Amino acid sequence: MSQSFQIECSDRDGIRLLSISGYLDAHTAPAFERAIENELRSGNVRLVVDCTGLTYISSAGLGVFMSYLEEIREKGGDIKLAAVKPKVYQIFDVLGFPQLFDIVDTVEDAEGRFGLQGGARDGRL
Amino acid sequence: MSQSFQIECSDRDGIRLLSISGYLDAHTAPAFERAIENELRSGNVRLVVDCTGLTYISSAGLGVFMSYLEEIREKGGDIKLAAVKPKVYQIFDVLGFPQLFDIVDTVEDAEGRFGLQGGARDGRL
Amino acid sequence: MDAFERTFALHVPSSTGNLAMIRDFVASIGAKAGFDDNEVARITLAVDEACANVIEHAYSLDETRQVTIRATLDSQDLSFEIVDNGRGFEPSQVSEDDVAELIRQRKSGGLGMRLIRAVMDDVKYQITPGEKNELRMVKHIKRG
Amino acid sequence: MDAFERTFALHVPSSTGNLAMIRDFVASIGAKAGFDDNEVARITLAVDEACANVIEHAYSLDETRQVTIRATLDSQDLSFEIVDNGRGFEPSQVSEDDVAELIRQRKSGGLGMRLIRAVMDDVKYQITPGEKNELRMVKHIKRG
Ligand SMILES: Nc1ncnc2c1ncn2[C@@H]1O[C@H](COP(=O)(O)OP(=O)(O)O)[C@@H](O)[C@H]1O
Ligand SMILES: Nc1ncnc2c1ncn2[C@@H]1O[C@H](COP(=O)(O)OP(=O)(O)O)[C@@H](O)[C@H]1O
Numbered sequence: 001m002s003q004s005f006q007i008e009c010s011d012r013d014g015i016r017l018l019s020i021s022g023y024l025d026a027h028t029a030p031a032f033e034r035a036i037e038n039e040l041r042s043g044n045v046r047l048v049v050d051c052t053g054l055t056y057i058s059s060a061g062l063g064v065f066m067s068y069l070e071e072i073r074e075k076g077g078d079i080k081l082a083a084v085k086p087k088v089y090q091i092f093d094v095l096g097f098p099q100l101f102d103i104v105d106t107v108e109d110a111e112g113r114f115g116l117q118g119g120a121r122d123g124r125l
Numbered sequence: 126m127s128q129s130f131q132i133e134c135s136d137r138d139g140i141r142l143l144s145i146s147g148y149l150d151a152h153t154a155p156a157f158e159r160a161i162e163n164e165l166r167s168g169n170v171r172l173v174v175d176c177t178g179l180t181y182i183s184s185a186g187l188g189v190f191m192s193y194l195e196e197i198r199e200k201g202g203d204i205k206l207a208a209v210k211p212k213v214y215q216i217f218d219v220l221g222f223p224q225l226f227d228i229v230d231t232v233e234d235a236e237g238r239f240g241l242q243g244g245a246r247d248g249r250l
Numbered sequence: 251m252d253a254f255e256r257t258f259a260l261h262v263p264s265s266t267g268n269l270a271m272i273r274d275f276v277a278s279i280g281a282k283a284g285f286d287d288n289e290v291a292r293i294t295l296a297v298d299e300a301c302a303n304v305i306e307h308a309y310s311l312d313e314t315r316q317v318t319i320r321a322t323l324d325s326q327d328l329s330f331e332i333v334d335n336g337r338g339f340e341p342s343q344v345s346e347d348d349v350a351e352l353i354r355q356r357k358s359g360g361l362g363m364r365l366i367r368a369v370m371d372d373v374k375y376q377i378t379p380g381e382k383n384e385l386r387m388v389k390h391i392k393r394g
Numbered sequence: 395m396d397a398f399e400r401t402f403a404l405h406v407p408s409s410t411g412n413l414a415m416i417r418d419f420v421a422s423i424g425a426k427a428g429f430d431d432n433e434v435a436r437i438t439l440a441v442d443e444a445c446a447n448v449i450e451h452a453y454s455l456d457e458t459r460q461v462t463i464r465a466t467l468d469s470q471d472l473s474f475e476i477v478d479n480g481r482g483f484e485p486s487q488v489s490e491d492d493v494a495e496l497i498r499q500r501k502s503g504g505l506g507m508r509l510i511r512a513v514m515d516d517v518k519y520q521i522t523p524g525e526k527n528e529l530r531m532v533k534h535i536k537r538g
Contacts, residue, residue: 004270025273026302027266033358056273056291058298059365063358066349070356087291094292094368095349095361129414150417151446152410158502181417181435183442184509188502191493195500212435219436219512220493220505254458260419261403271422275404278415314398 004028006053007035015111016044021053024061033064036079040068045077048110052083057091065101078102080110129153131178132160140239141169142232146178149186158189161204165193170202173235177208182216190226203227205235255324256282264305264315272301272319276330279321283328283391293328293389296369299362300332300385308336308383329388338379399468400426408449408459416445416463420474423465427472427535437472437533440513443506444476444529452480452527473532482523 005028008019016039024032039047049065065079072079080102084092092098104110130153133144141164149157164172174190190204197204205227209217217223229235260275262268276297280290301317309315320331344363352360367373372388404419406412420441424434445461453459464475488507496504511517516532 023270025266025269025298026306027269058269058295058302059359059361060302062361066353066361067356067358069353087288090288090292091295091365094365097349100350100353148414150410150413150442151450152413181438183413183439183446184503184505185446187505191497191505192500192502194497212432215432215436216439216509219509222493225494225497256407256457257405257460258407258415259403259405261401263400263402267426271402271419274418274422275415278418282411313400316401 005031007032009035009039012048012107012111015046015048015114017048017050017107019050019053021055023056024054024064025056025058026060029060029064032061036064036068040071040075045072045075046114047072047077047079048107048114049079049081050083050107051081051085051088054085054088057088062092062095062097065097069101078114080104080113082107082110130156132157134160134164137173137232137236140171140173140236142173142175144175144178146180148181149179149189150181150183151185154185154189157186161189161193165196165200170197170200171239172197172202172204173232173239174204174206175208175232176206176210176213179210179213182213187217187220187222190222194226203239205229205238207232207235255322258321258323260319261316263313264309264311264317265313266302266305266311268317269298269302269305272317273298275319276321279323279328283323283389285328285389285391289389292369296366296387296389297330297332299365300330300387303362304332304334304336307339308334310337325391327388327390329386332385334383335381336383338377338383341375341377399466402465402467404463405460407457408453408455408461409457410446410449410455412461413442413445413449416461417442419463420465423467423472427467427533429472429533429535433533436513440510440531441474441476443510444474444531447506448476448478448480451483452478454481469535471532471534473530476529478527479525480527482521482527485519485521 005022005024006020010017018035020032022028069079082104083106084103092103097103102113104113130147130149131145135142143160145157147153194204207229208231209228217228222228227238229238258279260272262271273294276294277290280293285293297319301319304317305311315336318333322329346364347360366387370387371390374386376384402423404416406415417438420438421434424437429437441463445463448461449455459480462477466473490508491504510531514531515534518530520528
């Protein structure tokens with residue numbers, strides 16, 4: 001599993017950036033879930049997930065996004081997805097995720113949207 | 126097969142450069158063999174095979190080098206291998222190819238050796 | 251592509267750690283069938299989901315069990331059969347809440363079968379619990 | 395790695411076009427066994443050579459035949475079995491001229507079996523022509 005999926009975390013202007021790479025499937029989703037849990041436990045609710053290096057996602061990975069969205073928005077934050085490759089985006093698309101999640105082209109866009117909205121939910125749900 | 130193995134040919138100072146990429150196995154070796162046949166038919170016997178893009182070789186690929194070496198050297202030329210990746214080089218090594226073939230680090234080195242030796246065989250066999 | 255039918259099969263221990271291998275297997279066959287990269291990725295997803303369900307639900311992560319994926323490729327269709335002899339279930343009783351509702355309920359699961367159905371042209375379960383549970387799914391090959 | 399034995403199997407039509415799939419299969423298992431990249435490449439080569447021989451010699455490029463590769467991984471060994479029911483041959487009668495001699499004779503073949511023997515720790519053929527020809531090869535796993 002070591003080379004199959006990686007998460008790198010960093011802080012950018014009060015926003016927590018999680019850069020994920022490799023594949024997010026039933027095998028690696030638990031590691032991603034632990035990372036999100038960690039952020040919530042540390043009180044970080046303004047999350048940007050940089051998907052530049054994400055090569056694949058299956059329902060187990062999608063499920064992690066799905067299960068934390070409500071809690072994060074309730075706490076005044078959001079989980080925004082940035083730089084999703086077309087091959088991966090089409091999977092989000094099949095399930096209508098783009099209507100429910102804030103998915104933007106670049107990490108900067110995601111940060112900008114936090115700036116505009118403060119921590120508030122963007123009212124799409 | 127289209128994306129699995131490619132050959133690009135070019136001329137450099139009276140030397141014929143064949144750049145091969147992808148994998149050279151029992152499936153793709155016939156295409157490489159045809160390319161070498163072509164060169165011989167056109168009278169090109171000073172050949173450098175640039176292996177920069179070669180990711181894999183099996184006995185079928187090694188066999189192409191093996192079967193033409195004698196004829197090419199008899200005609201006053203040579204087939205030199207350049208820029209073989211370590212993972213591929215170890216396969217040449219298992220069979221003692223480095224003692225029989227002129228395998229060098231770069232295409233420039235290979236060209237240089239043709240310069241020094243003219244078209245003559247290098248006496249290693 | 252040739253006229254005759256070609257069959258492929260892969261057997262791996264029932265572990266999510268083997269899903270990547272399963273995806274490589276499916277992607278190779280998808281490319282042989284002439285599907286483009288995006289289509290190959292979707293077909294690969296469908297088989298991954300089906301196998302993840304076998305590994306997690308049918309065999310409850312028991313790595314001593316085996317997952318078998320059979321693929322058949324002819325000039326019209328690429329079909330996959332995933333067979334298990336595990337727990338079994340009643341596919342018609344699996345509820346399909348919409349995703350907004352699943353999010354409200356903070357669910358992390360329940361997406362797999364709908365992804366399979368969204369991607370493949372034909373999806374059939376044949377369940378005989380404890381004996382043999384079979385999922386057969388077909389993707390038509392569109393010729394240009 | 396876990397203590398129990400894990401088995402994997404791949405079945406593909408007997409065509410050199412499927413050797414790349416076979417190599418992906420072997421490389422995945424080699425990595426699971428903990429071999430480094432260079433070792434994985436050598437093991438992959440050995441299985442490729444064995445399968446290429448089945449495809450070309452045992453089945454004479456008849457794509458309607460099937461090649462089966464079985465892999466077994468435990469804490470000590472990674473083993474492969476390649477079984478065919480094709481032509482058969484007498485491994486001890488295959489001459490092993492040295493490479494310089496093959497070059498003098500302008501041969502393009504005759505390297506496969508020596509590569510297999512050079513790479514693997516144990517190589518055994520069991521030949522029953524027309525019935526079942528089996529090649530079993532083992533690579534020991536060295537623990538650091
Ligand atoms: N092969 C299977 N064996 C047993 N139960 C299954 C199988 N496939 C699906 N199920 C059942 O159907 C439910 C829905 O599956 P799915 O839509 O893939 O979502 P998830 O796997 O995330 O729960 C599963 O929770 C499980 O109860
Ligand atoms: N699985 C097999 N079935 C039948 N004959 C085989 C098989 N494997 C090897 N052989 C025979 O052994 C010979 C030597 O094989 P090998 O060393 O791999 O070289 P090559 O395949 O290039 O001839 C082959 O030419 C063939 O006659």
